[in-house]
Amino acid sequence: MTALLRATGLRKSYATGRAGLFRPSARFNAVDGVTLHIKPGETLGVVGESGCGKSTLSRLVLGLAQADAGEILFDGAPLPRADTDDWRRMRIRMQLVHQNAAGALDPRLPVRAQVEEALRIHKRAPERAARALSDVGLPPAMAARYPHEMSGGQLQRVVIARALALDPDLLVLDEPVSALDVSIQAQIVNLIRDLQAARGLAYLFVSHDVAVVRHVADRIAVMYLGRVVEEGPTAAFRTGALHPYTRALLDAVPVPDPGCRGGAVPRIGDPPNPAAPPPGCRFHPRCPFAVHRCRAEPPVLREFAARHHAACHRIEEIA
Amino acid sequence: MRWFAIKSLRAFVTLWLVVTFVFFVLRLSGDPTMILLPDDTDAATRSFYRALWGLDRPIWDQYLRYVAGLMQGDFGISFRNNMDAFQLVRDRVPKTALLGWTALSIALVLGIPLGILAALYRDSWIDRVVMGLAVFGFSMPNFFLGILLILIFSLQLRWLPSSGSDTWWHLIMPAFTLGTGFAAQIARYTRSSMIDVLAKPYMRTARSTGAGPARRVISHALPNAAVPVVTILGFQIGQLLGWAVVTETVFAWPGIGRLLTTAVATRDLAVVQCIMILLAITMIAANMFVDFLYGWLDPRVRVGAGARTA
Amino acid sequence: MSTLDQDLKTAARWKPLALLARTPAAVTLAVGFMALMLCVMCFAQVIQPHAFDHVDLLNRMTPPQPLDGASWAHPLGTDTLGRDLLSRLLVAAQTSMLLSLLGTVLGAAMGIALGFLAAHKGGFRDEIIMALVDFQAAMPWFIVALAVLAFMGNSMVIFILIMGLYGWETYARITRGLVLSAREQGYAQAVRGLGATPAWIYTRHILPNIAGPLLVQLTINFPSTILFETSLSFLGLGIRPPMTSLGQMLGEGRDYLISAWWLAVIPGFTIFLTTLSMSILGDWLRARLDPSLET
Numbered sequence: 001m002t003a004l005l006r007a008t009g010l011r012k013s014y015a016t017g018r019a020g021l022f023r024p025s026a027r028f029n030a031v032d033g034v035t036l037h038i039k040p041g042e043t044l045g046v047v048g049e050s051g052c053g054k055s056t057l058s059r060l061v062l063g064l065a066q067a068d069a070g071e072i073l074f075d076g077a078p079l080p081r082a083d084t085d086d087w088r089r090m091r092i093r094m095q096l097v098h099q100n101a102a103g104a105l106d107p108r109l110p111v112r113a114q115v116e117e118a119l120r121i122h123k124r125a126p127e128r129a130a131r132a133l134s135d136v137g138l139p140p141a142m143a144a145r146y147p148h149e150m151s152g153g154q155l156q157r158v159v160i161a162r163a164l165a166l167d168p169d170l171l172v173l174d175e176p177v178s179a180l181d182v183s184i185q186a187q188i189v190n191l192i193r194d195l196q197a198a199r200g201l202a203y204l205f206v207s208h209d210v211a212v213v214r215h216v217a218d219r220i221a222v223m224y225l226g227r228v229v230e231e232g233p234t235a236a237f238r239t240g241a242l243h244p245y246t247r248a249l250l251d252a253v254p255v256p257d258p259g260c261r262g263g264a265v266p267r268i269g270d271p272p273n274p275a276a277p278p279p280g281c282r283f284h285p286r287c288p289f290a291v292h293r294c295r296a297e298p299p300v301l302r303e304f305a306a307r308h309h310a311a312c313h314r315i316e317e318i319a
Numbered sequence: 320m321r322w323f324a325i326k327s328l329r330a331f332v333t334l335w336l337v338v339t340f341v342f343f344v345l346r347l348s349g350d351p352t353m354i355l356l357p358d359d360t361d362a363a364t365r366s367f368y369r370a371l372w373g374l375d376r377p378i379w380d381q382y383l384r385y386v387a388g389l390m391q392g393d394f395g396i397s398f399r400n401n402m403d404a405f406q407l408v409r410d411r412v413p414k415t416a417l418l419g420w421t422a423l424s425i426a427l428v429l430g431i432p433l434g435i436l437a438a439l440y441r442d443s444w445i446d447r448v449v450m451g452l453a454v455f456g457f458s459m460p461n462f463f464l465g466i467l468l469i470l471i472f473s474l475q476l477r478w479l480p481s482s483g484s485d486t487w488w489h490l491i492m493p494a495f496t497l498g499t500g501f502a503a504q505i506a507r508y509t510r511s512s513m514i515d516v517l518a519k520p521y522m523r524t525a526r527s528t529g530a531g532p533a534r535r536v537i538s539h540a541l542p543n544a545a546v547p548v549v550t551i552l553g554f555q556i557g558q559l560l561g562w563a564v565v566t567e568t569v570f571a572w573p574g575i576g577r578l579l580t581t582a583v584a585t586r587d588l589a590v591v592q593c594i595m596i597l598l599a600i601t602m603i604a605a606n607m608f609v610d611f612l613y614g615w616l617d618p619r620v621r622v623g624a625g626a627r628t629a
Numbered sequence: 630m631s632t633l634d635q636d637l638k639t640a641a642r643w644k645p646l647a648l649l650a651r652t653p654a655a656v657t658l659a660v661g662f663m664a665l666m667l668c669v670m671c672f673a674q675v676i677q678p679h680a681f682d683h684v685d686l687l688n689r690m691t692p693p694q695p696l697d698g699a700s701w702a703h704p705l706g707t708d709t710l711g712r713d714l715l716s717r718l719l720v721a722a723q724t725s726m727l728l729s730l731l732g733t734v735l736g737a738a739m740g741i742a743l744g745f746l747a748a749h750k751g752g753f754r755d756e757i758i759m760a761l762v763d764f765q766a767a768m769p770w771f772i773v774a775l776a777v778l779a780f781m782g783n784s785m786v787i788f789i790l791i792m793g794l795y796g797w798e799t800y801a802r803i804t805r806g807l808v809l810s811a812r813e814q815g816y817a818q819a820v821r822g823l824g825a826t827p828a829w830i831y832t833r834h835i836l837p838n839i840a841g842p843l844l845v846q847l848t849i850n851f852p853s854t855i856l857f858e859t860s861l862s863f864l865g866l867g868i869r870p871p872m873t874s875l876g877q878m879l880g881e882g883r884d885y886l887i888s889a890w891w892l893a894v895i896p897g898f899t900i901f902l903t904t905l906s907m908s909i910l911g912d913w914l915r916a917r918l919d920p921s922l923e924t
Contacts, residue, residue, distance in 0.1 A: 064822060083821075091824030103815025106834050117833075118823045162823070332760070333767045340768070345780055454912065458905035460856050462863050462876075463897035466883060470890055554766070561771030565860050569883075579772065580864060583779035591776045598769045606767065 002076065003037035004170055004202050005061065010034045010070035012056055028275040030056040031067075032226035040169065043196065043203040045217025045234070047210050047249065051274040053226040054206045055098075058174045061204060062096055063087055075169070092122055095163035099175040101155035105147040111158045112143035118165045132165040133158070135198075136191060153184035157191070164195065172204045177212060189216055211253045214238070219307075222246045225274055225282040228301065232308030242310035244318065245283050281313065289318050326610060330603045337599040341592055342385055346378065389596070395589035399582075404589040408575060408597060414484055415574030418493055419563060425498030426505055431548075433502075434509025435536065438544075441514060449506060456503025461562050465496040465569035482571035493570040497562055501555065508551045512544040519543070546613060553609030557602045656913045659906035666726055666903055673723035677716035679703075682871055685711035690889045708892055709885065717873055722899060724874040725862075729855045732792025736854075737847055740797035744804025748812070749827060758801065765798040771857065778866040788867055795857050796850050803846055807839040814838075841918045848911035852904035859900050875900045 011034075013027040031053040038044045048054050059065040061072065063079040072079045074094065080086035098104065105114055115133060116126035133143050136157040147155060156176065163171055173192065177185040193216055196203060207213050213220055214234055221231040222243065230243040241247050272278060272285060281299050284290040291314065299311040369375045373384060388395065394405040437449040472492060473481035480489050516522065517540060525539045567576035575594055582590040669676070685707065692698050693706040693714065705714035747758040774791045781787050811817060812835060820830050859876030861867035863883075868874035875896045882892030 062822070083827075088824040088826065091822065096819075096822050100815055104819035106816040106820075106838070108837055117820070117825075121820075121823055121825045121829065159819075166823075329763065333764050336764045337768060341773075341776075344773075344777055454905065454908050458852060458901060458908045460859060460897070460900050460904065462860060463879065463893075463901060466879070466886065466893050466897060470886060470894070474887060474890075557767075557769045557771075560769050561860070564772065564775070565864065568864060579775065583775055583866070586780065588780075591779070595769065595772055595776060598772055599767060602769060603767050 002039075003073075004040045004042075004075060005204075006037040006073045007061060008035050008071045008073075010057070010060055010072070011068045012053075012060055012065065013068055014056075028277070029053075029226050030274070031060060034070075034223070034226070034228055036221055036228070036231070038170065038202050038204060040202055041196070041200045042219070043205055043217045045213035045220040046204065046206045046223060047208065047213045047220060048223035049208055051225070052223040053274070054208075054223050055174055057223070058096070058098075058172045058204060058206050062094055062172055063090065064096070089122075092166045093168050094170040094172065095166060095168040096172045096174065097156070097159050097163050097176050098173075099179045101152065101159045101179070102147060104159050105155060107147055110144050110146055111150070115143075115158065115162045115165050118162050122166060124166075128165055129161075132161040135164065135195070136161040151184075152180050153188060156180065156188055160188075160191070160195070164199070164201075167199075168201060170202045170204065172206070174206045175208065176205075178207065178209070185212070192216060210237075210249045222249070225272070225277045227282065227311070229283065229312070230310040231301070232305070232310075236305060236308045242304055242308070242315050243283075243312050244287050244289055246310075248286075281311075289314050326607060330607055334599065334603055337603075338386065338389060338596060339382075341595050341599075342382055345588055345592060346381065394593040394596070397587055397590050399585055399587045399590075404587075404593040407590055408578065408593050411573065411575045411578045414572060415563060415567070415576065417490065418497060418567070418572060418574055419559065421490060421494040422497035422501065422563075423559070425494055426501035429498070430502040430505030431509050434506040435513055435541075435544075437506065437510045438513030438517060439536070446510075450510070453503040453506045456506075457500045459500065461496050461500055462565045462569050464499060465492065465566055468492045468496060469569075484572050484574075489570075489572075493566050493572050496569070497559070497566045500562065501559060504551070504555060505548065508548045509544065512547045513540060515547075516540045516544045549609055549612050553606045556605040557598075560598050560601070653913070655909050659909040659913075662902055662906040663910065666722060666906075669719050669722045670726040670730075673719040677713075677719045679713035679716045681712065681716040681720040681873065683712060683716075687711065690885070690892075692889070693891050693895065696891075705895055706889075706891060708881070709889075714892070714895065717878060718875075718896060718899060721873045721875045721878050721896060722903075724868060724872060725855060725858055725876065725900070726903075728789065728792060728858050728868070728874070729851060731789055732795065732858070733847060733851050733854050735789065735793025736795060736797040736850075737800050737843070739793065740800025740802075741804045741843065743797070744801040745808055745831060747801065748805045748808035749831070755805075759805075762798040762801050765794070770795055771860065774857070774861060775864065775866060778861065788861075792854065792858060796854065799850060800843070800846060804839070804843065807842060808835055811835045811839055845911065845915045845918055848907060848914055851911070852907045855900065855904055855907070875903075 010031050011029060012031040013029045015027055034053075034057060036044065036046075046054050046057065056065065060067050063072070063082050066082060074090070080090060105111065109117075112129055112133065115129040119126045119128055130140065130143065134140065138154065138157050138161065142150065142154065147158075150158070160176075176192065177188050180188060189212060192203070192205075195201075203216070205213060205216055214237060217234050219231070219233050220237055221228050222245065223229070224245050230241065230246045232242075237246070237250065241250055272282075278285050278295075279298075280296050281287070281290070281294040284294040287294065293313050297313070299313050301309040301311045302315075303309050304315060366375070373381060376384075385395075392405065394403070394408075396402070397404050397407055433449045433452075437446040440446050468479075469481045469492070472479045479492055480486075481492075483489050522535065522539060525535045530539070563574070564576035564579055566572065567574045568580050571577065575598075579591065579594050581587075582594070688703070688707050688711040689709055690711075691700060691703055691706045694701070694704050696706075703713050703715065705718060708714055708717065743758050743761075747755040774795070777791060778788065808831075812830075817830055817834055820834055825833075858867060858874065859879070862869075862874045862876030863880040865877075865880060868877045870877070878896040879893050879900070882889070882894075882896065885892050
């Protein structure tokens with residue numbers, strides 16, 4: 001089966017601090033050589049702590065930001081440059097839902113108008129908005145409300161409805177439930193799963209929360225400081241995670257309940273500054289198994305089981 | 320140093336734009352010989368004067384000569400009375416400076432304490448009275464205020480002279496007329512700036528160190544609150560100059576403003592040009608001065624300057 | 630901008646009656662006076678009791694009510710040529726209001742357009758526009774206006790253009806700042822992500838969302854535009870006879886302070902009340918809509 005989205009060797013750096021007259025500004029690689037693919041109808045989960053570059057990755061994949069290096073193929077064709085007409089047309093096929101639903105909606109307009117707007121921009125019949133809103137479980141009476149009259153969960157449903165109104169092939173969900181109450185999170189996660197089952201669209205599901213990702217994803221990629229350290233089918237993460245970082249993440253999940261995200265941050269000290277990543281394996285300062293080689297030589301992704309990759313020098317020894 | 324160089328360059332470019340603008344607008348607005356000489360002047364006389372004033376040359380040539388002259392301090396000759404335009408204007412500077420500084424002092428002496436008072440007693444009756452006065456103050460057109468003052472103090476009470484500049488008594492009404500609107504604005508800016516500062520965490524810190532209220536206001540709040548007020552002062556200099564023209568006209572105060580209105584009425588091109596350029600220089604200089612003052616008041620703006628000991 | 634959102638939220642819930650009850654008396658009076666001035670602006674010719682330029686030399690300088698010798702035929706008295714002062718006041722107010730409104734709208738339109746352009750294009754266009762803003766701010770514009778009017782002569786078009794150029798830089802600066810920050814708002818980015826063109830985003834989302842602060846600025850600038858017009862006319866430039874404006878009336882009346890003080894005081898007070906009302910209104914709007922603009 002051919003991939004819907006295929007990204008190879010993505011790299012994106014940002015300036016840190018201001019450039020002086022004779023001093024170029026320091027740069028750090030938010031995304032540093034990431035390769036991934038998503039098949040039609042599939043969910044790829046991306047997991048990592050804040051600052052690991054997962055939000056930058058989702059912006060790159062959508063073409064909202066331009067990668068410094070690497071290639072993105074969508075349906076076999078390279079992604080057009082941002083803010084060109086081709087790129088705008090491409091929005092019909094790929095959409096974004098992110099954490100801040102309240103901020104993503106214009107405070108001045110009723111929510112139905114905002115869903116209709118997505119259709120109007122692409123000259124499609126705005127009547128489909130009502131259908132999209134009911135698909136995400138919002139009663140028709142809600143359509144006339146303004147964003148400030150709705151709860152966080154309802155707003156996120158509106159944003160999802162707006163994204164789905166265009167009937168995209170790929171939906172990027174960047175921390176779609178992180179800002180919500182725990183009780184609402186499960187509802188939205190289940191809605192997201194049901195919508196996929198009904199429409200067969202592909203997801204790139206980005207979250208810091210392993211439990212949530214494990215609940216929705218077919219495959220999972222774990223990111224650490226701009227790099228993918230482990231990638232494989234979700235089932236593999238249930239039985240045997242390979243990378244020490246993934247294990248730490250999984251150990252931090254107290255119960256296998258997607259509604260509960262008590263301590264998703266591994267208890268192995270604070271993450272290092274993403275602007276100044278350590279040399280060698282970037283995880284080595286926090287890794288209990290680190291040896292001299294880890295400090296000097298960056299590990300590459302290697303396949304250990306069927307379609308299950310990890311980047312660690314010592315997997316054979318510690319497994 | 321770099322900051323200073325950029326500021327100076329910008330000021331210079333602005334000045335050049337002003338000079339160019341003034342030249343073209345005034346020169347393109349008509350043939351001065353038509354305006355200045357009597358209607359029945361014959362063509363020969365007209366061309367004589369055109370040649371004399373350099374109006375027969377191409378416009379760019381006139382422009383270059385004009386700019387070159389300006390660089391040597393030559394603002395041209397008054398068409399009216401054949402005197403050096405700069406000389407005419409310079410003679411009027413002391414009177415306008417006297418009026419302007421007095422008005423500015425009145426504005427500061429009234430505006431700053433009232434603004435501080437309003438901020439300290441925010442939302443009390445003091446605040447409401449001060450801010451009410453301020454709204455009145457800057458809504459009052461100063462030509463009308465001048466006329467009211469003349470009506471009351473010159474015509475009714477006969478306490479003060481209504482025009483001229485012979486004695487100190489003559490200064491009182493024009494200075495107040497010019498100063499009131501400005502005082503009102505300063506009071507408002509001082510108030511809002513003080514309110515901002517008083518809400519800052521370092522004011523709470525100052526309180527917790529046991530500093531008394533007077534000390535807190537004078538040594539902690541005021542220097543910080545002064546920054547935005549000073550910025551506004553610079554921006555308002557142009558407005559003050561505009562008002563000065565009107566005020567001088569109302570009180571027949573023999574300053575630059577009065578000279579400007581007469582020069583405008585008699586179409587005295589060189590004098591008008593000279594005044595406009597000098598006023599623009601004044602404004603640009605005031606803005607630069609304010610920038611420096613700003614840097615002095617707010618050490619964060621300064622680059623490379625030694626820290627001031629508090 | 631969160632305060633603005635907050636306010637829109639409360640405003641949406643407000644009933645008109647509750648709004649009236651919460652409005653301070655000074656604001657109600659100011660709104661009332663401005664409504665009156667707007668009526669005068671539209672209907673001065675209809676409501677004037679006499680033709681404003683009708684000369685009646687047998688009835689020169691009659692005093693206004695309730696002074697001795699006043700007549701109800703001329704409630705505000707007559708001027709030096711026996712023209713009815715009330716009618717003149719109405720027409721003068723009309724002229725002043727119309728000119729100030731036109732000047733404000735022109736300046737706002739120009740400033741807002743350039744502010745949008747500067748924010749949207751960035752780069753050297755932004756630099757040029759901001760240099761123009763600096764240049765405009767460094768010009769003693771009132772004095773430029775004086776000179777231009779004197780040398781270019783009595784042209785209405787030039788006068789209106791000069792009024793329009795007065796104050797445009799304020800709008801440009803504010804618009805640029807507002808657009809730059811509004812563009813970074815989530816909703817603007819979200820609509821971009823839907824595939825909307827910049828024109829779509831600016832007209833349907835950013836402009837409506839920054840309209841509040843701009844309207845406040847418009848209200849705040851209006852009094853100074855009125856003062857600009859009346860000052861120029863007062864000095865004998867700008868509006869000249871046979872037309873009349875409040876400033877021109879005041880300038881004329883100034884010569885008769887000893888014999889007929891009301892000739893100057895009546896138009897003077899009208900100007901004062903107009904600027905006062907607009908200032909009160911502007912302050913109130915600013916406090917309600919956008920506390921961040923308070924400087």
